[in-house]
Amino acid sequence: MTKTIINTELAPQAIGTYSQAIKVNDTVYLSGQIPLVPETMVLIEGDISAQITQVFNNLNSVAEAAGGNLSDIVKLNVFLVDLAHFPIVNEIMGGFFQAPYPARAAVGVAALPKAAQVEMDAIMVLNQQDFSN
Numbered sequence: 001m002t003k004t005i006i007n008t009e010l011a012p013q014a015i016g017t018y019s020q021a022i023k024v025n026d027t028v029y030l031s032g033q034i035p036l037v038p039e040t041m042v043l044i045e046g047d048i049s050a051q052i053t054q055v056f057n058n059l060n061s062v063a064e065a066a067g068g069n070l071s072d073i074v075k076l077n078v079f080l081v082d083l084a085h086f087p088i089v090n091e092i093m094g095g096f097f098q099a100p101y102p103a104r105a106a107v108g109v110a111a112l113p114k115a116a117q118v119e120m121d122a123i124m125v126l127n128q129q130d131f132s133n
Contacts, residue, residue, distance in 0.1 A: 001025060008065035011058045012036035015113065020062045028066045028124040032079070033058040034116035048085045048117050049092060055120050056096045068126050073102045075123040082117065083108040089118070 006021035035054035044054040
C-alpha cells in the first residue's frame, strides 16, 4: 500500500490535525472543504451560491493536486446548515460535473466551522476504467 499526503496552496490550508487529502494507491480521500478563499483563509463573501461554488473550486484544486479532477470523484458528501439550499447545490453541481454523477449524500447539520453554510468531502478514484458498457 502506498500512502501519499496531498497538499496544495491553491486550496485552503488544513485548520487542525488533518491533511487536505490522502492518496492510497488509486483512491484519494479528500477532506471536508468549506468556502474559504485559499489566499486569505477567510470565508468568501456573498450568498450560499458563492459559498457552494467556492467549495467546489477548493475540492477541484485538491483533486488536481492529487492527479485527478472532479470527474474522478465517485462519492460526494454535502453538509448543509439549511437543507433548503439543496436545490442550489444541485444547480451549481451541474456546472462542475457531468454524467455519470458521483454517488452522493446530503446531510443537514447544526453548524459548521467558521460559520460556513456548506461543507463537502469526497472520495476520488484515479485511473478509472469505463464500466458503462
